[in-house]
Amino acid sequence: MDQRDQRAELGEFLRSRRARLRPEDVGLPDYGRHRRVPGLRREELAQLAGVSVAYYTRLEQGHGQNVSAEVLDSIARALRLDGTESAHLTHLASPRTRMRRPYARTEQVRPELRALMDAMEGVPAYLVGRRLDVIAWNGLGAAVFGDFGAMPPQERNLVRQVFLDEAMGELYRDWECRACQVVSNLRIYAGRHAEDEQLSALVGELSVKSQRFRELWAAHTLADNKTRGVMELRHPVVGELDLAFETLALPDGSAQSLVAFHAPPGSPSADALRLLASWSAPAAGSASSGSSGSPASSGASEQPAGRGTKPPGSGPVRA
Secondary structure (H helix, E strand, O other): OOEEEEEEEHHHHHHHHHOOOOOOHHHOOOOOOOOOOOOOOHHHHHHOOOOOHHHHHHEEEEEEOOOOOOHHHHHHHOOOOOOOHHHHHHHHHHHOOOOOOOOOOOOOHHHHHHHHHOOOOOOOOEEEEEHEEEEEEEEHHHHHHHHHHOOOHHHHEEEHHHHHHHHHHHHHHOOOHHHHHHHHHHHHHHHOOOOOOOHHHHHHHHHHHHHHHHHHHHHOOOOOOOOOEEEEEEEEOOOEEEEEEEEEOOOOOOOEEEEEEEEEOOHHHHHHHHHHHHHHHHHOOOOOOOOOOOOOOOOOOOOOOOOOOOOOOOOOOOO
């Protein structure tokens, strides 16, 4: 995505947020059938934001440059943007020097991080990189969320799994909420890393193969960017799981985040995790992490029981 694409993205985002506001939402008269556009008119939004109609029109058309923080704040307030949306608007409107060299296809994972995840006994964990690629995981993470090591590297992506993997649709008890979250995270990434050419390929593929993704992407869906909370799952082997999660962004500028899950001691979910861990114990020493864009590291394909693997005494498991 070049600078022109970024300006187009800014215009589309502003129009999508203007269209969702009704005049009565902001104390303006509604002229009913005489309105020809959904939501607020440009002149109404400009009035609320305290800028000229011509200036706001240029901004929506991608011709605004060096927009001040004060103007962006005024527009954000007029559009009733929340914190996540306001931050996204600021990123889209900020001029940035674009990288000319392409991103490397293979993201590097520090050996210390691999060792840390393998040492997290009883804690499912995975490492997310660019475009929400899963680039490393531990054994229990694979037992809960799927056999990453058996997937082709290009399919180890959280957004692809949610929209293109039928089994993942059954894993999340509130699939629609999860779908909105991953699309939102991908939108935020796009606003900050517009130079990532592989992102355009991913969005194009998902738009062709998934109608729901296409709808959410076109709507510029931005959910609350949760870095912690509770994920409600329906595991094909151990049943319902309620796992608290924490997302820890690495401070090295790599756009990598460690996501770790846990259950309250003594809870049914904790018992279920122990059961999954016992089934995965033989592979625990070798169920290390793999890297996106390259074959998994030694032993990564020997993943523990999960979707696609039948643990002792279990019924059929969907691949």
